[in-house]
Amino acid sequence: MPSWENPLITIIGEKCRMCYACVRECPAKAIRVVEGQASVIQPRCIACGNCLRVCAQNAKEVRDDTERAFSLLETGAPVAAMLAPSFPAEFADLTPGRLVAMIRGLGFTWVHEVAFGADLVAHMYRKLVEEDPERRMIATACPAVVNYVCKYQPQLMAYLAPVVSPMVALARALRHDLGDDLRVVFIGPCVAKKGSHGESAQAGVDAVLTFAELREMFRRRDLEPESFTEDDRFDPPYGGFGNVFPISGGLLQAAGLQQDLLSGEMIVAEGRDEFIDTINEFDLAHADARLLDVLACHGCYAGPAMTNKETMLQRRTRVSNYAKNRLAGLAEEQFEAIRSAPEQYKDLNLYRAYVADYQPVAQSATSNDIEKILEHMGKHRTEDLLNCGACGYDTCIDHARAVYEGLADSDMCLPHTIEQLREAYDELEVSHRSLEEAQEALERSTKLASMGQLAAGIAHEVNNPLSTLLLHANLLLEECDRGSQTQDDLETIVDQANRCKRIISGLLNFARQSRVNREPTDIGKLVQKVLHTTAFAEDIEVRVRNEFKDPVADIDGDQIVQVLANLINNAQQAMPDGGRLSISLRDTPDEVTVRVSDTGEGVPEENMDRLFDPFFTTKQVGMGTGLGLAVTHGIVKMHKGQIAVESNADHNAGPTGTTFTLILPRHIEEGASGPFEAGAK
Numbered sequence: 001m002p003s004w005e006n007p008l009i010t011i012i013g014e015k016c017r018m019c020y021a022c023v024r025e026c027p028a029k030a031i032r033v034v035e036g037q038a039s040v041i042q043p044r045c046i047a048c049g050n051c052l053r054v055c056a057q058n059a060k061e062v063r064d065d066t067e068r069a070f071s072l073l074e075t076g077a078p079v080a081a082m083l084a085p086s087f088p089a090e091f092a093d094l095t096p097g098r099l100v101a102m103i104r105g106l107g108f109t110w111v112h113e114v115a116f117g118a119d120l121v122a123h124m125y126r127k128l129v130e131e132d133p134e135r136r137m138i139a140t141a142c143p144a145v146v147n148y149v150c151k152y153q154p155q156l157m158a159y160l161a162p163v164v165s166p167m168v169a170l171a172r173a174l175r176h177d178l179g180d181d182l183r184v185v186f187i188g189p190c191v192a193k194k195g196s197h198g199e200s201a202q203a204g205v206d207a208v209l210t211f212a213e214l215r216e217m218f219r220r221r222d223l224e225p226e227s228f229t230e231d232d233r234f235d236p237p238y239g240g241f242g243n244v245f246p247i248s249g250g251l252l253q254a255a256g257l258q259q260d261l262l263s264g265e266m267i268v269a270e271g272r273d274e275f276i277d278t279i280n281e282f283d284l285a286h287a288d289a290r291l292l293d294v295l296a297c298h299g300c301y302a303g304p305a306m307t308n309k310e311t312m313l314q315r316r317t318r319v320s321n322y323a324k325n326r327l328a329g330l331a332e333e334q335f336e337a338i339r340s341a342p343e344q345y346k347d348l349n350l351y352r353a354y355v356a357d358y359q360p361v362a363q364s365a366t367s368n369d370i371e372k373i374l375e376h377m378g379k380h381r382t383e384d385l386l387n388c389g390a391c392g393y394d395t396c397i398d399h400a401r402a403v404y405e406g407l408a409d410s411d412m413c414l415p416h417t418i419e420q421l422r423e424a425y426d427e428l429e430v431s432h433r434s435l436e437e438a439q440e441a442l443e444r445s446t447k448l449a450s451m452g453q454l455a456a457g458i459a460h461e462v463n464n465p466l467s468t469l470l471l472h473a474n475l476l477l478e479e480c481d482r483g484s485q486t487q488d489d490l491e492t493i494v495d496q497a498n499r500c501k502r503i504i505s506g507l508l509n510f511a512r513q514s515r516v517n518r519e520p521t522d523i524g525k526l527v528q529k530v531l532h533t534t535a536f537a538e539d540i541e542v543r544v545r546n547e548f549k550d551p552v553a554d555i556d557g558d559q560i561v562q563v564l565a566n567l568i569n570n571a572q573q574a575m576p577d578g579g580r581l582s583i584s585l586r587d588t589p590d591e592v593t594v595r596v597s598d599t600g601e602g603v604p605e606e607n608m609d610r611l612f613d614p615f616f617t618t619k620q621v622g623m624g625t626g627l628g629l630a631v632t633h634g635i636v637k638m639h640k641g642q643i644a645v646e647s648n649a650d651h652n653a654g655p656t657g658t659t660f661t662l663i664l665p666r667h668i669e670e671g672a673s674g675p676f677e678a679g680a681k
Contacts (some may be wrong), residue, residue: 026048087188087322365400391414
């Protein structure tokens with residue numbers, strides 16, 4: 001069965017947070033991300049386990065062999081456990097003897113050291129080097145390295161050392177000693193051992209457990225360390241220098257091969273980047289290297305299935321200390337057995353062949369294809385190619401090529417996504433401000449409508465008796481003696497009654513729901529008319545800046561005169577000590593704009609939101625009713641226009657003064673609705 005039909009590593013979608021760490025760390029680029037969902041491309045996976053090591057969300061899942069191991073133990077057939085020599089780096093909480101005892105407690109008949117298989121393999125490498133010193137080889141102790149060569153560098157398969165791994169060597173030795181009916185279970189830190197490019201099945205390894213799975217078996221059988229003795233021992237055959245195999249360069253030491261930095265014949269490489277670069281640069285014509293000792297990890301003590309969270313140095317030290325103490329504790333007859341092992345097992349077949357599983361990387365994308373994808377990701381210039389690696393690919397072009405091949409999404413580009421989010425935020429901010437303005441305008445319109453109804457009722461009820469009062473006061477005034485106190489009193493009554501009439505008139509203007517009688521009107525002439533009929537104090541300077549290209553607009557001239565008169569009178573009253581009144585006239589094809597500015601004391605910030613409220617005024621008692629701006633607001637609203645105000649009352653912030661901006665549509669269809677007014681800003 002192909003390995004991808006029984007996947008070794010899968011991704012749990014609901015746990016994946018799309019950090020792209022697995023994409024970045026996968027040397028085979030076997031992680032596909034499509035529509036926000038990551039998955040493992042099983043045929044391309046070399047089972048190095050880097051994705052497990054870097055996944056902080058534990059979203060990667062390895063095929064579990066614990067049930068397979070339990071089934072083997074329940075058959076009644078003899079089952080041997082083979083423990084990888086990196087076990088001291090994992091089980092820092094257990095002595096070797098107690099660990100062996102607990103494994104026996106699970107039901108294993110024998111517990112053996114894979115270090116012995118490493119000794120046999122090391123002897124094979126030494127033999128190959130001695131037989132042909134010019135032979136060039138890539139060590140094959142690491143199954144992930146073998147997978148990589150067979151899948152991505154098949155032209156180098158001839159240089160793979162034709163030697164089985166230590167796991168397979170020990171399995172064959174045990175079957176040689178204990179019979180073919182033996183069941184064998186390997187326990188180690190390596191995910192690739194579960195696949196091993198078909199090697200496990202060929203060697204008859206019945207199950208491969210990680211250290212994490214072994215701990216799970218202990219937990220399910222309720223095996224506690226305190227229940228076992230520390231004096232248990234591994235079963236023979238015993239390992240020697242093979243115990244240093246988990247450490248980078250351990251193969252060379254176990255084989256007695258010297259790494260000469262000057263000659264460069266023996267090369268040691270480890271880790272994702274180093275092992276890929278070393279293999280890819282294995283130039284058959286020019287390289288001096290005779291043997292590449294390459295590991296996909298930084299040594300087996302750093303394997304992806306390790307659960308011990310100690311530092312790399314601490315784990316490495318535990319392995320080397322165990323190897324040193326183990327060799328020191330061996331009896332002479334045990335040393336002799338180790339030295340004679342190659343001769344004892346000389347008939348054991350430790351050779352293997354390799355089958356190509358070529359996974360070519362598509363190169364069908366043209367430069368135009370790549371350019372279009374890059375532009376879609378917001379990369380229009382060379383300086384836009386940041387090559388930040390946040391997407392999991394080394395360069396932006398690699399990312400674009402992966403998008404073309406269907407292995408990645410364009411939105412994996414973090415800088416482009418951030419820029420899109422920033423633009424979306426800006427658009428939302430504009431929309432939010434528009435909604436706030438619309439809400440303010442709606443609230444103001446509702447309030448004005450309610451107050452208008454109230455004002456209309458009051459005005460009509462008060463107007464009739466007030467007219468009668470004023471009539472009789474004038475009649476009495478005509479009949480009274482001139483210069484008498486009665487004349488003074490009656491004149492006061494008439495004056496105050498007329499003031500009440502003006503207030504009532506303002507209320508009616510504010511409350512009226514009259515239609516706008518639009519007709520083409522020259523707004524420039526309208527402004528001049530208002531200025532001509534307004535009496536200005538001598539210390540008021542009036543400036544008009546007419547920039548109209550077309551001064552004619554469809555408006556109700558009488559109503560706009562009232563608006564202009566209100567704004568101009570308010571500006572003059574805001575400058576009791578004199579100042580400058582400026583009127584600016586501008587237009588566009590669709591709108592006309594009138595700005596009325598003064599250099600008065602300005603409006604305090606706390607009053608800005610109330611300027612268009614009825615009966616609100618900052619003038620002294622008797623100087624205003626607080627209806628002028630409310631009426632102005634209503635007229636502008638009926639014209640489907642906008643009115644806004646800017647003011648500064650803080651001398652420290654610059655010149656004080658107030659500017660009202662009136663914007664009216666030049667033409668508007670009958671029944672059409674205009675924009676919400678800007679309101680007091």
